[in-house]
Each structure stands twice: as structure tokens, then as C-alpha cells.
Amino acid sequence: MKPRTVKPFEIISQEGLARATLLHTPHGTVETPAFMPVGTYGAVKTLSPEDLKAVGTQVVLGNTYHLYLRPGLEVLEKLGGLHPLMHWDGPILTDSGGFQVFSLARLKTVTDDGVLFQSHLNGDTILLTPELSAHIQQVIGSDIAMVLDECVALPNSLGTLKQSVERSVVWARKFLEFPRKEGQLIFGIIQGGTNFDLRKQSLEQTSALPIDGIAIGGLSVGEPTSAMLETLEFLAPQMPNEFPHYLMGVGTPRDLMEAVRLGVDLFDCVLPTRCARNGGLLTDLGLLNIRNSVHRLDAEPLDRQCDCECCRHYSRAYLRHLFQTKEILGLRLATLHNLQYTHRFMQQMRQAIKCGMFSKFYHEHKEQLAIAYPNREPGEMVCS
Amino acid sequence: MKPRTVKPFEIISQEGLARATLLHTPHGTVETPAFMPVGTYGAVKTLSPEDLKAVGTQVVLGNTYHLYLRPGLEVLEKLGGLHPLMHWDGPILTDSGGFQVFSLARLKTVTDDGVLFQSHLNGDTILLTPELSAHIQQVIGSDIAMVLDECVALPNSLGTLKQSVERSVVWARKFLEFPRKEGQLIFGIIQGGTNFDLRKQSLEQTSALPIDGIAIGGLSVGEPTSAMLETLEFLAPQMPNEFPHYLMGVGTPRDLMEAVRLGVDLFDCVLPTRCARNGGLLTDLGLLNIRNSVHRLDAEPLDRQCDCECCRHYSRAYLRHLFQTKEILGLRLATLHNLQYTHRFMQQMRQAIKCGMFSKFYHEHKEQLAIAYPNREPGEMVCS
Numbered sequence: 026m027k028p029r030t031v032k033p034f035e036i037i038s039q040e041g042l043a044r045a046t047l048l049h050t051p052h053g054t055v056e057t058p059a060f061m062p063v064g065t066y067g068a069v070k071t072l073s074p075e076d077l078k079a080v081g082t083q084v085v086l087g088n089t090y091h092l093y094l095r096p097g098l099e100v101l102e103k104l105g106g107l108h109p110l111m112h113w114d115g116p117i118l119t120d121s122g123g124f125q126v127f128s129l130a131r132l133k134t135v136t137d138d139g140v141l142f143q144s145h146l147n148g149d150t151i152l153l154t155p156e157l158s159a160h161i162q163q164v165i166g167s168d169i170a171m172v173l174d175e176c177v178a179l180p181n182s183l184g185t186l187k188q189s190v191e192r193s194v195v196w197a198r199k200f201l202e203f204p205r206k207e208g209q210l211i212f213g214i215i216q217g218g219t220n221f222d223l224r225k226q227s228l229e230q231t232s233a234l235p236i237d238g239i240a241i242g243g244l245s246v247g248e249p250t251s252a253m254l255e256t257l258e259f260l261a262p263q264m265p266n267e268f269p270h271y272l273m274g275v276g277t278p279r280d281l282m283e284a285v286r287l288g289v290d291l292f293d294c295v296l297p298t299r300c301a302r303n304g305g306l307l308t309d310l311g312l313l314n315i316r317n318s319v320h321r322l323d324a325e326p327l328d329r330q331c332d333c334e335c336c337r338h339y340s341r342a343y344l345r346h347l348f349q350t351k352e353i354l355g356l357r358l359a360t361l362h363n364l365q366y367t368h369r370f371m372q373q374m375r376q377a378i379k380c381g382m383f384s385k386f387y388h389e390h391k392e393q394l395a396i397a398y399p400n401r402e403p404g405e406m407v408c409s
Numbered sequence: 410m411k412p413r414t415v416k417p418f419e420i421i422s423q424e425g426l427a428r429a430t431l432l433h434t435p436h437g438t439v440e441t442p443a444f445m446p447v448g449t450y451g452a453v454k455t456l457s458p459e460d461l462k463a464v465g466t467q468v469v470l471g472n473t474y475h476l477y478l479r480p481g482l483e484v485l486e487k488l489g490g491l492h493p494l495m496h497w498d499g500p501i502l503t504d505s506g507g508f509q510v511f512s513l514a515r516l517k518t519v520t521d522d523g524v525l526f527q528s529h530l531n532g533d534t535i536l537l538t539p540e541l542s543a544h545i546q547q548v549i550g551s552d553i554a555m556v557l558d559e560c561v562a563l564p565n566s567l568g569t570l571k572q573s574v575e576r577s578v579v580w581a582r583k584f585l586e587f588p589r590k591e592g593q594l595i596f597g598i599i600q601g602g603t604n605f606d607l608r609k610q611s612l613e614q615t616s617a618l619p620i621d622g623i624a625i626g627g628l629s630v631g632e633p634t635s636a637m638l639e640t641l642e643f644l645a646p647q648m649p650n651e652f653p654h655y656l657m658g659v660g661t662p663r664d665l666m667e668a669v670r671l672g673v674d675l676f677d678c679v680l681p682t683r684c685a686r687n688g689g690l691l692t693d694l695g696l697l698n699i700r701n702s703v704h705r706l707d708a709e710p711l712d713r714q715c716d717c718e719c720c721r722h723y724s725r726a727y728l729r730h731l732f733q734t735k736e737i738l739g740l741r742l743a744t745l746h747n748l749q750y751t752h753r754f755m756q757q758m759r760q761a762i763k764c765g766m767f768s769k770f771y772h773e774h775k776e777q778l779a780i781a782y783p784n785r786e787p788g789e790m791v792c793s
Contacts, residue, residue, distance in 0.1 A: 066730070066731075066734040066736055067727070067730065068731060068736045068738045068739075070736065070737060070738070071737045071738060071741075072738065073718070073722075073738060073741075073742075074722075075718075091734075095730065095733055095734050096705075096726070096730040096733070099706065100705060100706060100726055100730065103706045103708065103726070104706075104708055104724060104726055104727070110724070110726070110727050110730075111727065112722040112723055112727075321480075321484060322483065322484060322487045322488075324487065324488055334457070334459075338457075338458075338496040339496055340488060340494070342480070342484055342487070342488055342494070343451070343488070343494050343495065343496075346450070346451065346479065346480040346484065346494075347450075347452060349479055349480070350450040350475075350479050352450055352452045352454065353454060353455045353737055353740060353741070354452045354454075354455060354456065354457060356737060357455075357457075357737070357741070358457075
């Protein structure tokens with residue numbers, strides 16, 4: 026292996042726990058705090074890579090479970106991995122496949138070897154092991170791979186949570202023993218639900234592993250917002266400062282800001298893109314439902330302050346009309362807006378941290394965002 | 410009314426019957442032969458106006474029937490017409506609404522006053538008169554309006570065809586008596602199915618009207634390709650040379666070339682866009698079905714000769730994968746390709762006419778295109 030000439034992770038500026046960092050990957054550097062749109066099957070739904078660059082996307086998340094099923098390893102290998110396949114030359118992070126197995130697949134049997142399940146597409150029986158997850162992510166050629174973890178929905182029993190913590194560290198060790206792909210970063214994942222003891226145990230075991238970054242899994246999976254924030258308040262300050270911190274499956278502008286305050290650098294969530302396709306548009310005042318008849322005759326853009334393609338060129342009346350008539354252009358314009366909104370928000374927080382103004386930014390936005398994006402109730406999923 | 414300073418229609422070059430022309434409209438000049446993509450509800454499905462310009466679209470067709478139902482006249486009036494609503498600053502042609510009433514609506518009663526029907530969306534009873542069609546097209550603000558005609562499917566009885574010819578001319582007169590919108594061009598429509606006598610009668614009556622262009626309606630509506638071409642061979646050479654000639658609902662590269670040879674200047678068809686959304690991609694060798702498993706591992710672009718976004722950036726393997734996984738990006742890339750392919754083909758014919766090389770072009774392509782786009786059988790619809 027060549028010696029590393031650049032450290033893969035640099036903290037540029039820090040204010041309290043909040044950090045502005047540079048995360049170097051084989052396909053370029055990510056300026057954090059950063060949001061990663063979800064490109065399940067090797068495409069962020071409705072958008073091309075050029076669209077992603079236009080809205081400010083730096084790094085795309087690919088789903089290992091989905092890509093393993095379709096197009097499958099043979100196609101990925103033949104085409105040279107996901108970067109050339111999807112024509113995206115920036116960084117890619119892949120999840121481990123675990124979360125999708127637990128949420129989508131049928132007839133699961135979980136052991137220390139891995140998880141045996143039936144594909145949700147055709148019923149094929151598949152054994153996803155830590156080693157297979159590592160192999161798939163290497164064939165995909167992601168810049169950042171995630172260890173295989175066992176993610177359980179909330180609420181759940183203490184026994185189940187404890188088992189998921191223990192099994193996740195067993196799997197993580199096996200994953201990390203698999204021969205590495207040069208340059209690929211590997212992040213570990215902390216589990217433990219909203220139980221502080223389990224979170225502490227998982228954090229200690231995970232951060233002792235030979236990893237390049239650390240992620241918080243098992244949040245935003247059905248628990249109320251307050252429980253998520255309390256767990257973050259407890260856990261995030263204890264995370265080793267020298268690692269990149271990644272909060273999986275978050276989220277709303279409010280959750281993003283709360284987590285950045287606690288030192289989280291990276292996020293992914295289907296919220297901006299999935300809400301967009303349902304006509305839910307991110308604004309400072311909350312999710313705006315463009316299907317609402319109040320917008321029928323409205324010649325104003327969605328958001329006067331926004332410089333995305335959607336807000337520069339189209340009226341609310343037209344956007345509503347596109348949704349009423351099920352025009353695909355509407356889905357794309359809404360997605361462009363929601364991603365540009367989210368990326369701009371991250372960029373504003375980064376700028377604030379660099380200027381030592383994050384605390385001010387936080388207090389200026391806290392109250393309004395709590396009203397705009399109210400607490401989720403137990404069992405309520407994000408933008409479901 | 411201001412005197413016209415530029416003639417609305419200029420023939421730049423002619424070779425046999427084939428012409429290269431300039432059609433001047435309030436929103437710019439169309440270089441013909443030209444193909445108009447169909448933007449039913451004020452959007453060419455999956456594409457933005459910037460996309461349309463990138464693939465070479467000069468003029469967009471809007472559907473009067475659809476736009477009258479949604480967003481409706483109140484929204485169109487409030488937003489200042491379709492151009493600002495959809496953010497397209499180029500020419501727009503609107504059909505009369507007649508074809509959609511006959512193909513989509515229920516419980517139709519046709520009289521010399523108009524057609525009484527029930528909306529296919531909500532069952533509302535609507536009386537579409539020639540005057541209402543003219544009014545809607547003025548509110549839409551199209552550059553080119555079409556007179557209301559009665560279009561009947563083929564095959565049909567001589568009596569029905571005869572009645573549609575007679576009623577169409579009655580409606581056209583009423584339409585043309587409605588006060589004009591300054592600058593808006595109005596085209597008449599010839600009916601008569603594949604009956605030569607009726608076509609001749611309709612042509613004579615229509616071309617005597619105070620119109621700015623003349624269209625052939627009632628073809629590509631279920632008749633076999635041979636019958637369509639025979640009717641065109643009979644009819645097109647008799648059309649007054651000084652009018653723009655528009656063949657409605659056509660079509661395939663082969664049909665486009667045959668009609669250009671006979672002096673047709675303008676075309677519209679859902680074929681390139683609808684086929685694209687079904688995975689049917691236009692190539693010189695015919696429609697390629699990208700879902701076919703033969704493309705699974707194919708790293709080649711769809712068409713090496715094509716410089717569209719789809720062919721520049723993506724492999725057949727990826728495009729197939731997008732269709733397999735129902736990714737919207739696939740629909741958009743396929744649409745971009747099919748439109749750019751069609752516009753480039755029209756541009757090549759225009760260039761050939763201007764150089765006196767159209768006859769050579771025609772004979773070089775005739776045989777290959779007849780194989781690539783074989784005859785349709787009776788009742789077979791284009792890309793259904």
C-alpha cells in the first residue's frame with residue numbers, strides 16, 4: 026500500500042462540538058457538515074449527476090442491498106463499478122445492506138454469521154454475511170463503506186437491543202478482517218436504540234475498531250423526536266473527535282441543525298427526495314404541500330429566497346398543476362428544490378461554524394424550526 | 410392592426426415537392442421541416458424547456474382539450490397564458506381539442522354547433538364549439554391555433570367520412586368568424602380518411618378559407634401504412650404551395666421522410682416521447698427495446714453517432730438497469746434521446762433540401778427505414 030499523503034479527515038474549524046471539516050476520499054473531498062442524497066439503485070430519483078452538481082450535492086449514498094439485487098455484481102463488475110455505471114465522478118458512500126434487509130426482506134434468520142433472508146423482489150434466498158457486504162461494497166467501488174450492522178426498529182425490547190449491539194460488533198470485526206480495497210474508507214456503526222448504557226457500550230466497542238469514521242445507526246427508526254434528541258445529546262459528545270461523525274437516516278432541517286450542534290458531520294435521508302415526490306416542499310416555515318388548492322392561482326415562486334431551477338423559473342400554480350396532472354417534471358423540480366434547500370442549509374451551517382457564528386445561527390433558527398418541523402410521535406416515520 | 414412587416418411564411422429552398430421554409434410566429438421563427446413534441450398539459454413529459462432547447466425543439470404542441478380541463482382557463486388567464494406558465498419562450502401550436510374529444514371523451518353528441526361530451530376526468534358535461542375552441546386557444550396564447558375539426562378513426566364508413574368533411578368545414582368557418590387574436594396564426598384541417606374524392610373536396614373547401622396554413626388530419630388513426638402513404642401521395646402534391654403544410658400525428662422516421670418528400674413542413678406525434686417512456690429507443694435500425702436482456706452487460710452507449718445527453722454519458726447496461734428498476738431518470742434520458750434523434754433527422758432533411766441533395770438522401774435512406782420501421786397493420790396504432 027502507498028503511504029497516505031493527505032490525512033483523510035481534517036477539522037477546519039470547531040465551535041463547541043460543531044465542526045467544519047474536510048473528508049478526503051478517492052473521488053474528492055467532502056466539505057462537512059454535509060447531506061448525502063439517497064441514490065438507491067444508482068440514481069437519485071428523478072435526477073442526473075449534472076442535476077446533483079447543480080443543486081450542490083457532494084457525495085451520493087448507494088444502497089448495497091438494492092444494488093446487489095439489481096443490477097447485481099456481474100453488471101457492476103463489467104461496468105467497472107458504480108461510478109462509471111451511473112456517470113458520477115464524486116464520492117459515493119454505500120450502506121452495508123443491513124438496514125434494508127431488516128426493513129424490506131422476508132423470513133429473516135439472524136446469526137453471528139450473517140442474515141439469511143428472502144429477496145423482496147423474487148423470493149431468492151440470500152445469506153448476507155459481513156464478508157459479502159464488504160465484497161459487494163468493493164465491487165460497487167464506493168469511497169466510504171459501512172460495516173454490516175443489525176439495525177432494529179424502535180420501540181424494541183432491551184434484550185433485542187442488547188443482542189443487536191453485540192452482534193453488530195461481531196459482524197464489524199468480521200467485516201474489517203476482510204481484505205481491504207485500497208483507498209476505501211470504512212465506517213463503524215453504533216447501535217443501542219435509546220438506551221444510554223447500550224449506546225455507551227456500542228460506542229466503546231466500535232471506536233476501538235480499525236475504522237475511518239463512526240456512524241450512529243438505529244435512530245430515526247420510529248422513536249419520538251424527543252427520544253432521538255436525548256440519545257444524541259448523550260452520545261454525540263462522547264464520540265472521538267478525530268473521527269468523522271455520521272448520523273444515519275436524518276433528516277429534517279431541524280434534526281440536521283440539532284445534530285450539527287452536537288458534532289455530527291454527515292447525514293443521509295430519503296426525506297428531501299421522497300417528500301418532493303409526494304408534493305412536500307421544504308421551506309423555512311415547514312413542509313409546504315404544493316397540491317393544496319391555495320396555490321391554484323399563485324403566480325409566485327415556491328420560495329423567493331431560493332435560487333434553485335424550480336424557484337427561478339416556475340410559479341406555485343404551475344408546480345401544483347404538474348402534480349395535479351401527475352407530470353414527471355413536477356417530481357423532478359420538487360426534488361431539485363428540496364435538495365438545493367437542504368444543501369444550502371448545510372452550507373450555511375458550515376459557514377457559520379467557520380466564522381464562529383454557529384451558536385448565533387442555532388439560536389436564531391431553533392424556535393422557528395421547532396414549529397416548522399414539529400416533533401414526531403412514536404412510530405411515526407419521516408415523510409412516510 | 411399593424412401591417413405585417415415580415416411575411417409569416419417563406420420558402421427558402423425547394424427540391425421537387427420537398428421544401429425548406431421559415432415559419433415566422435410571435436415567439437420566433439421555425440425552420441422546417443420541423444417536428445413538434447407533444448406537451449399535453451403544458452409539459453413535454455419528463456422534460457423542462459431547457460431540456461427541450463438542448464435537444465433542438467423549436468416549437469411545442471399543447472393540447473387544448475387537456476389544458477381546458479386542467480389547469481383550466483382561470484389559471485391560464487391569471488398566469489398570462491401557457492408561455493409564462495410553462496416557462497417556454499418559443500413558439501407553441503395548439504390543436505383544436507377535437508381529436509381528444511373524439512378519442513378520450515364519453516357520450517359524445519356531434520352537431521353543426523359543436524360536440525357535447527363528458528369530460529374523461531370527472532364526467533362534467535361540456536359543449537365544445539368552434540368558438541369555444543378559438544377562445545381557449547386565445548387564452549392559451551398559442552402562436553398557431555388549429556380550427557376545430559371532426560376527426561374520425563379509420564376504417565370508417567363513407568357516410569361518416571363524408572359527414573366529417575362537411576362538418577369540419579362548417580366548424581372551420583365558424584372558428585374563423587370568431588374575432589382573431591393579433592399575431593396568432595390559424596391553420597385549417599383537411600379530413601376525408603383515405604377516400605380521394607373526399608380528400609379533394611376537403612382540400613378545396615379548406616384552402617378557400619382565410620387561413621395561414623393547412624393541415625392534414627385524419628391520418629395515422631388506424632389505417633395501414635400503405636393506405637396512409639397512398640393518401641399522402643394523392644393529397645400532398647395538390648396542397649397550395651404558399652401555405653405551410655402540417656401532417657398531424659406523424660410519426661416514425663420513415664413516415665416523416667416520406668411526407669417531407671411530398672412537401673410537408675410540420676409534424677407532431679407522441680411516438681418519440683411515448684415510446685421513450687416504454688423503453689423504445691429510436692435508432693437508424695429501428696426501435697430498440699432497452700429492456701431486452703441482450704443489453705444487460707453492454708457498456709456501449711445506445712447510439713455511438715448520437716450526441717444527446719443519454720448517449721454521451723450512459724451505457725446501454727445502465728439505461729436498461731434504470732428501466733428495470735423503474736427509475737424516472739431512465740424515462741427522461743430515453744425521451745431526450747428520442748427527441749434529439751427526431752430533431753436531428755429533420756435537420757438533416759432540411760440541410761439536404763437546401764443543398765439540393767434531398768433526393769439522394771431519400772434514396773439512401775428509403776430501403777433501410779422501410780425495414781427499420783415496417784408497415785403498420787390495419788388498426789395498429791403508433792407505439793401503443
